[in-house]
Amino acid sequence: MKPRQSNFWKVFSTPLVIALLSAAGLFAALLGDGIWDALSWVGLGVPAYLAIRGLLQCR
Amino acid sequence: MDGFGVFEGHEMKSKTIRRWSFIHTWTSLICTVFLLLLALTGLPLIFHHEIEHLLGDAPQVREMPADTPRLNLAQLVEAAEQHRPGEVVQYFGFEDDEPNAVLTIMAKTAGTEPNSSHTFMLDARTGEALETPSANGGLMLFILRLHVDMFAGLPGKLLLAFMGLLFVVAIISGTVLYLPFMRRLPFGTVRQDKSTRLRWLDLHNLIGVVTLTWALVVGVTGVISACADLLIAAWRNDSLTAMVAPYRDAPPLTRLAPATRLLDIARDVAPGMNPDFIAFPGTRFSSEHHYAVFMKGGTHLTSHLLTPVLIDASTLQVTAVAERPWYMDAMGMSQPLHFGDYGGMPMKILWATLDVLTIIVLGSGVYLWVVRRKAARPVTAEVAA
Numbered sequence: 001m002k003p004r005q006s007n008f009w010k011v012f013s014t015p016l017v018i019a020l021l022s023a024a025g026l027f028a029a030l031l032g033d034g035i036w037d038a039l040s041w042v043g044l045g046v047p048a049y050l051a052i053r054g055l056l057q058c059r
Numbered sequence: 060m061d062g063f064g065v066f067e068g069h070e071m072k073s074k075t076i077r078r079w080s081f082i083h084t085w086t087s088l089i090c091t092v093f094l095l096l097l098a099l100t101g102l103p104l105i106f107h108h109e110i111e112h113l114l115g116d117a118p119q120v121r122e123m124p125a126d127t128p129r130l131n132l133a134q135l136v137e138a139a140e141q142h143r144p145g146e147v148v149q150y151f152g153f154e155d156d157e158p159n160a161v162l163t164i165m166a167k168t169a170g171t172e173p174n175s176s177h178t179f180m181l182d183a184r185t186g187e188a189l190e191t192p193s194a195n196g197g198l199m200l201f202i203l204r205l206h207v208d209m210f211a212g213l214p215g216k217l218l219l220a221f222m223g224l225l226f227v228v229a230i231i232s233g234t235v236l237y238l239p240f241m242r243r244l245p246f247g248t249v250r251q252d253k254s255t256r257l258r259w260l261d262l263h264n265l266i267g268v269v270t271l272t273w274a275l276v277v278g279v280t281g282v283i284s285a286c287a288d289l290l291i292a293a294w295r296n297d298s299l300t301a302m303v304a305p306y307r308d309a310p311p312l313t314r315l316a317p318a319t320r321l322l323d324i325a326r327d328v329a330p331g332m333n334p335d336f337i338a339f340p341g342t343r344f345s346s347e348h349h350y351a352v353f354m355k356g357g358t359h360l361t362s363h364l365l366t367p368v369l370i371d372a373s374t375l376q377v378t379a380v381a382e383r384p385w386y387m388d389a390m391g392m393s394q395p396l397h398f399g400d401y402g403g404m405p406m407k408i409l410w411a412t413l414d415v416l417t418i419i420v421l422g423s424g425v426y427l428w429v430v431r432r433k434a435a436r437p438v439t440a441e442v443a444a
Contacts, residue, residue, distance in 0.1 A: 011238050014246040015268045022272035029402035030395065032359045040402045044409040047269035051416045054249050054265045 022047050076239050083232035084428060090225035091421050097219065097281070098418045100206040103199070105399055105410050111193045118180050118189035120160045127184045129159075132318035132337075138186030139163050142179075149176060150344075152336040159183050162191075162336075169341030213288055220285035226278045230271060237268050256430050263423040266416050273413045274420075280393035290386050291343060302369060302379040303346040312348060315340060316375045325352035325368040328377050332357055335365055340372045348372055351381075363391045 025043015028036045103110060111117045130138070132151065139148050143165050152162035161183050166176040178194035181187070193199050208215035241248075241264060249261040283290075322334050332354035338344035345351035350370045355362045367381040395401040399410030 007242055008238065011241045011246075015237070015271065018269050019272045023276075026272070026276055026396060029406060030360050030363075030392075033403075036359075037402045037406065041405045041409065044273065044406065044413065047273065048409055048412045048416065050247065050269045051266040052412075054247060054262055055419070057249050057251065 018047055018050070076236070079232050079235045083229055083236055086225045086229040086232065087421075087424050088428065090222040090229060091425055093219060093222040094226055094421055095418065096209075097206060097222075098414050098421070100202045102411055102414050103202055104206060105407050105414070107193075107199050107203075108400075110199060114193070114197075114199075116191065116193035116197065116199075118160070118191050120157060120180070120182060120189065121185075121187075123159070123184055129183045130186050132321055135161055135163075135181050135183065135186060136318050138181055138188070139165060142181075142188040143177065146177070148339050149342045150336055150338055153334050160189065163188075169339055170343070207285075216285045216288065220282045223278050223282035223285065227275065227282070230267075230275055230278065233267055234271060237264055240264055256427065259423045260427055263420060263427060266423075267420045270413055270416050270420065274417055276396055277399075280397035283389055283393040284397055287390055290390050294384060294387055295343070297384055298381050299346060302381060303349065306346065306348040309348055312340060312372055315350075315372050318350065320375065321350055321352055321370060324370055324375060324377060325354055328380050329354040329366055329368055332366060333362075338367075345369070349378060363395055364388050365391055 021043050023043075025040040025045075028043060029040035030036075108117075135151070136148050140146070146165040146167055147169055148163060148165055149169055149171070150162075150164040152164070154160070154162060157180075159182065160180040162178065163181050164176045164178050179191050180189040182189060204210050208219070211218070240260070244250075244261075247265060249265060250257045318337070318339075321337060325334060326332070335353045335355040336344075338351040338353065340349055341347055344353070344367070346369070348371065350372050352368045352370060353365045354368060355366075356364050364383060365387070366383055369378040369381060370376070371378050399406055
């Protein structure tokens with residue numbers, strides 16, 4: 001398996017950003033309340049929003 | 060075996076793709092039924108606190124002036140024993156959001172297995188018992204048991220742990236397959252005009268890839284929690300046995316020294332920490348001759364990590380402040396990351412949303428497999444046979 005670099009990043013750059021954002025969100029709320037909780041809502045809200053947006057796109 | 064169909068481009072060899080797609084298809088198919096059960100039962104469990112309040116199952120601790128004196132632990136043990144004569148206290152638990160009550164778990168003997176114990180609350184100021192029906196039976200406990208072990212005990216837990224591992228493999232192989240599928244499509248594309256199958260293929264890929272991190276974390280922490288019995292047994296072998304070795308030949312205790320000062324004794328040797336629960340002698344979190352006071356860290360992050368203080372149950376001397384092996388820390392951190400209860404109500408709602416999205420990924424995966432098989436049958440009947 002040897003995908004061309006450009007292709008790999010073209011496909012995975014956005015998912016990678018979302019994955020890192022979710023991970024940061026999952027971790028943030030472990031560190032404290034208030035602003036840390038809010039960060040976790042953003043981190044987990046982005047994937048939830050993108051998925052729902054895809055589902056609701058009209059045919 | 061080709062569950063998928065359209066592969067454009069040649070950078071990823073089709074043989075490699077076939078292998079990954081074989082792995083993805085079968086790991087998913089095997090675990091799907093169990094994952095659906097876990098995702099569906101997990102949904103109400105996210106809100107168990109709120110549901111118990113709605114059902115009226117949550118005990119109401121009486122309003123009293125803030126400076127009302129509190130009973131000491133020995134008095135609370137007495138109150139518990141009066142409430143349930145013939146039983147012994149196994150655990151006292153302390154909750155930050157209800158400082159005026161002590162969670163109490165009792166059973167016929169200290170060693171009685173958890174599902175046969177009785178859980179209730181004691182008012183820390185009056186010793187009055189407050190029943191917590193949802194901890195001992197009813198709908199939420201039924202759902203919890205389905206989620207934890209399907210009423211099959213340790214084998215059930217281990218089966219679910221294995222299904223969790225398959226789920227993790229399915230997620231990883233699905234991510235690998237995301238590349239050949241999405242090579243020609245911009246991120247987030249959902250083709251609406253071609254066919255229902257393509258629309259759901261795109262949705263399966265989109266939802267799957269954006270929920271990737273969450274699903275992996277909840278999956279892995281679920282596997283760790285499912286192995287908790289084994290981890291506790293390992294901890295008993297590794298740490299506890301060595302620490303209580305001098306007591307191996309000591310006669311069984313007929314009387315316990317009063318529990319009155321246990322928390323002060325533990326605080327003295329574990330400064331900066333707060334009590335989480337006390338395991339009474341003979342339970343699986345203590346030894347035959349010790350009270351074990353489990354102290355949690357004083358910061359937000361370390362509050363999930365427990366340090367047991369072993370206190371001799373006849374002399375009240377501290378035998379040891381136990382070390383925490385890494386796997387007990389992993390078990391401690393797994394709980395919030397699996398339950399989603401550490402970021403307020405918005406996090407619970409997001410947790411539920413991501414859970415429903417996972418159900419959609421599972422369902423669309425089965426749909427895609429069925430449709431693909433139907434389409435492939437006339438052409439590849441001899442291959443499949």
